[in-house]
Structure formats: structure tokens, C-alpha cells
Amino acid sequence: MRPRVVIVGAGFGGLRAARALRDAPAEVVLLDRHNYHLFQPLLYQVATAGLEPSQIAQPVRAILRGQANLTFRMTEVDGIDRLGRIVKTSSGPLSYDFLILASGSVTNFLGLPGVAQDGFSLKDLNEAVAIRNHVLRCFEAAAHEGSAERRSQLLAFAVAGGGPTGVEMAGALVELRRVLLARDYPGLDAREVRVILLEASDRLLPAMPRRLAAAGADRLVRKGVEVRLGAVVESYSDEVIRLRSGEQIPAASLIWAAGAHASTLASDLAAAPGPQGRVPVLPTLRLPDSPEVFVIGDAAYLEAAGRGLPMMAPVAMQMAETAAENIRRALAGKEPIPFRYRDPGSLATIGRNAAVAFIRGISFTGFPAWVVWLVVHLIQLIGFRNRLLVLINWAWDYFLYDRAVRLITPD
Numbered sequence: 001m002r003p004r005v006v007i008v009g010a011g012f013g014g015l016r017a018a019r020a021l022r023d024a025p026a027e028v029v030l031l032d033r034h035n036y037h038l039f040q041p042l043l044y045q046v047a048t049a050g051l052e053p054s055q056i057a058q059p060v061r062a063i064l065r066g067q068a069n070l071t072f073r074m075t076e077v078d079g080i081d082r083l084g085r086i087v088k089t090s091s092g093p094l095s096y097d098f099l100i101l102a103s104g105s106v107t108n109f110l111g112l113p114g115v116a117q118d119g120f121s122l123k124d125l126n127e128a129v130a131i132r133n134h135v136l137r138c139f140e141a142a143a144h145e146g147s148a149e150r151r152s153q154l155l156a157f158a159v160a161g162g163g164p165t166g167v168e169m170a171g172a173l174v175e176l177r178r179v180l181l182a183r184d185y186p187g188l189d190a191r192e193v194r195v196i197l198l199e200a201s202d203r204l205l206p207a208m209p210r211r212l213a214a215a216g217a218d219r220l221v222r223k224g225v226e227v228r229l230g231a232v233v234e235s236y237s238d239e240v241i242r243l244r245s246g247e248q249i250p251a252a253s254l255i256w257a258a259g260a261h262a263s264t265l266a267s268d269l270a271a272a273p274g275p276q277g278r279v280p281v282l283p284t285l286r287l288p289d290s291p292e293v294f295v296i297g298d299a300a301y302l303e304a305a306g307r308g309l310p311m312m313a314p315v316a317m318q319m320a321e322t323a324a325e326n327i328r329r330a331l332a333g334k335e336p337i338p339f340r341y342r343d344p345g346s347l348a349t350i351g352r353n354a355a356v357a358f359i360r361g362i363s364f365t366g367f368p369a370w371v372v373w374l375v376v377h378l379i380q381l382i383g384f385r386n387r388l389l390v391l392i393n394w395a396w397d398y399f400l401y402d403r404a405v406r407l408i409t410p411d
Helices: 012-020 040-047 127-143 146-156 164-183 210-223 266-271 313-331 364-382 384-400
Strands: 005-006 027-032 036-038 057-059 070-072 076-083 086-089 092-095 100-102 106-109 158-159 195-198 225-229 233-237 242-245 248-251 253-256 259-261 291-294 346-350 357-361 362-364
Touching: 005 012, 012 027, 012 100, 012 313, 036 076, 036 259, 040 127, 040 164, 040 364, 076 266, 092 253, 100 266, 100 313, 127 146, 127 164, 127 253, 146 158, 146 248, 164 210, 164 225, 164 253, 164 346, 210 225, 210 357, 210 362, 259 266, 266 291, 291 313, 357 364, 362 364, 364 384
Parallel strands: 005 027, 005 100, 027 070, 100 291, 158 195, 158 253, 195 225
Antiparallel strands: 036 057, 076 086, 086 092, 106 259, 233 242, 242 248, 346 357, 357 362
16 A cells, blocks of 8 residues: 655645655645635735636646546645544544645734734635725725715725735735726725835835835835835724824725734644744754654745745745655655755736846846746746736736726625
């Protein structure tokens, strides 16, 4: 009987690990609560009416069709019994010889009052569609609102978090303002629509050089985003954001992109969780006391150059390759190899014709960076159909100044 490798999570890391084990002398079982792989970097475009949900998701069974040694199960993972080598799922227990935990991360609301209850996060398709519906409803309500004060509150869209997700979301919202006002709501005054980006630290895009981060902030401001640095959110209720400084910002929308936390499953696996609830792993990506268990991606905590590796897709995919190789080596009776991260660089788009990029020590901004961003994201999308549809939507938006998915659908 062949050994069984169970992979928990069909995100960037889990999917790459499953593919990397396609020729391994083992049975591979991939588990996920959804039946699709989600391209999370473009979720914000679903949230701002640029893309359909189906254009950034692909069925797992279709992606891995033809991989003879793989089985996919759509199920909820409830826990892991390391002593018994059992994964507990909603469809029953599943034994394993090797386990790859690629369970990803969830939004970290930092325990702030009202933020989780009344704000929005952006981690899955349902949340992206909920944001799109909410933003469009705000415009609909504002179009016939008689009170200037209430209309101003409806048209204030705040984004908390100055990382790539927050920056791209703010840039997309300000572009959406231009499209909606011109085509659908000519009666609304553009000066009443505010897009506010709140960042607790003194800079945006912390993974990029300061000069590049400053250029990104400047471009956002020129596009009409109110960039507020040193703005620490303390609570959100009654459609009012309260900052630590005492300032209050009336806003019917707060999109939270200010932090992530390893999944509960990962946190429960570690005797002493690392930062953000991540699981400390050995350089080989194994658990110190369970060599048959590998943890990768957002769930894993591993330092390089004295700092924890970022919770980003490139890290997850590279870790997946190493974990798969170490399982192959274990099956062959060989010693494992340590993980070595190769930084592919950082990209963030700031709207039409604008982006910032830092690749292999080279910084560039504006239109060239924007083109690189487009190409990289098209290449990384899974499936020719999705690439084609996303390209058509981007072209439609670029040449006709129109968002294709301005729909309010059931949440």
C-alpha cells in the first residue's frame, strides 16, 4: 500500500504542493472547504465591480484533472491528531503518513470594537461580492438622499491598511468613483465622494523601499485618495470610525486590510504559536516534534535575515516545492533540504496607468510598472478561459472607461 500524503488547503501553497507530488510514489489527498482555487490578488477587482467572481476562481478538480495519484475532497477540517496521524474532517477521519498544512490565514481585526461586526474584510469571494453590493447600494442610496450630511457619510469609503491590498483597494475605489459618477449617477457631486486610506504607521507598502512607497502614496493622493498616515483605528460603530487621536470619521464603509492571522487550525497545531498565530517550523518546514508534518505558506513562521518571511503567495508556492521535495526524499530514505526563499520582488497597482514595482533591486513606477503588473497577474491566473475573460474585462475598462460588473446581487 502506497503512503498517503494529505494536503490541507487548495490555496497557492496547497495547490503547488499537490502538483509537485504528481509523480511521487504516494497517494495524494487534497482537502479544502471550497471546490475551487481562488486567485486572491484580484479579489479587490471583484469588490470594485471590475471582474466576475468566476473569473478569478477555477475548480480544483479541473486544475488537477489527469493527476492519477491525486484525490480531492471538499470537506471542512476540524482538527489534527498528530499522535494518531489523523485529520479530522466533517466527512470523517482521514489517516496520513505525511501531512502538508497549507491552511492559509484569516483577517485579523485586532479585537477592535465593532470592526469585525460592521466592517468588511477581503479574504474570499463572498466577502468581495458583499463589498461590491454594499458600495453600489451606497451610491444608490446617496442618489436620492436629501440630507447633505447623510449623503456625505454614504459616499465616504474608508480602507484600513497600507499594504498592497489596501493600496490597490483604495486605488480601485477612486477609479470606480470616476466610472460610476460619469455613467450612472450624473446627479451626484464628485467632491462628495471620499476614498480614505488609513495606515497606522508612518508609511505605505512596508515591503518596498521608502522612496517607492512615497511615490505610491503621492500617486494615490493625485488620484484623489485621502492618505492618512499614523491613523490608528480604535473602533467602528454607527458608521463612524474612531481614531486613537480622538478624530471621528463618518463613513458608511470600512474595508479592513490591516492585518492577517494564521488560521485557527494552524494556531492550534503549535504549542507556542509565533507572530500572527503562525506555526514555527524548522528550516526543512517540518514541525520540530512531528517530522511527518510540514507547514507552509501563511500558516508557517520561518525567519530569513532575522525577519519572519512575509505572508505572500510567492513564499507559499516556494515552500510547497520544498515540502514536496522533502517528502520525496523521505520516501527515498534521503536527508531533507532546507528552505531557501528567492524574493521575486513586489508589485502594487494604484489604478489606471499607475503602479509601483521593486524587482531584483530595481525600482520603477508609473505606466511601465502598471504593464508589468498586468502581465504578471495574467500569467499567474490559472486557466486560459480565465486569462482571456480577465484580459477582455481589463481592455473594456481601459478603452471604454466602464466597469463591466455593476450589479447588486443577493449577498
